[in-house]
């Protein structure tokens with residue numbers, strides 16, 4: 001940006017990567033095949049974009065900073081395999097991602113980018129349920145966030161970790177020293193990869209929004225018994241009914257971190273049945 005007489009915008013998380021060898025390894029780790037499509041979030045000056053294009057992918061880039069959009073247009077705007085739109089990724093309608101993409105080919109669609117740190121969690125949460133459209137997420141994020149999201153210590157597990165494991169197989173690929181960014185941020189970065197599950201692989205075919213709500217409630221009060229945390233979502237009668245049906249392994253007396261994903265899903269299913277049957281008996 002300095003070469004254009006512009007200062008990086010701190011508020012937009014503008015810490016750029018300039019080392020071609022590093023950018024090449026980031027692109028290579030995505031294992032792109034010619035014909036694959038990338039939705040790049042926060043392309044900045046286009047340094048990662050260049051490597052993605054070189055790997056044979058076509059790129060739809062979403063950039064919030066109008067100054068950078070202009071720069072990207074003049075660098076890559078002539079290419080048939082590149083398109084940039086000026087937009088906040090958080091408000092982008094993902095159902096349009098395929099239509100807006102310069103390539104209508106049928107390769108994999110991957111979301112990638114050196115993410116501005118302030119939208120990391122929201123970006124990942126937004127994309128996780130899109131396994132029907134996206135194959136994988138491939139992001140540079142802050143190193144501490146990468147560890148918390150991909151391999152948290154038992155005491156650090158939060159609702160977002162359950163959501164990540166439900167929708168994807170996460171991997172921490174490698175650390176990126178903060179000195180490799182310009183301007184240098186206060187913390188190191190890391191490359192993470194989330195291979196998204198196809199909807200046919202989900203442990204629940206319906207009710208996923210309600211399941212995630214249950215998980216949120218359970219982890220908001222992670223030291224409390226599940227039964228206590230779920231009192232605002234289910235009536236006492238529904239909780240009693242569900243407890244009767246659950247085996248001792250899946251008791252509502254457990255704390256969320258004591259339960260596997262399969263147990264949580266089982267508890268949710270039994271609770272939904274209890275909700276439905278108390279609703280039906282109220283109607284009759």
Ligand SMILES: C[S@@+](CC[C@H](N)C(=O)[O-])C[C@H]1O[C@@H](n2cnc3c(N)ncnc32)[C@H](O)[C@@H]1O
Nearest residue numbers: 012015016017042043044064065088089114116
């Ligand atoms: C960490 S920089 C990465 C730039 C470039 N990819 C690189 O590696 O050098 C983050 C980029 O995201 C852009 N950005 C910030 N917030 C955004 C948002 N909500 N939606 C889209 N782009 C955003 C910034 O303007 C910046 O270009």
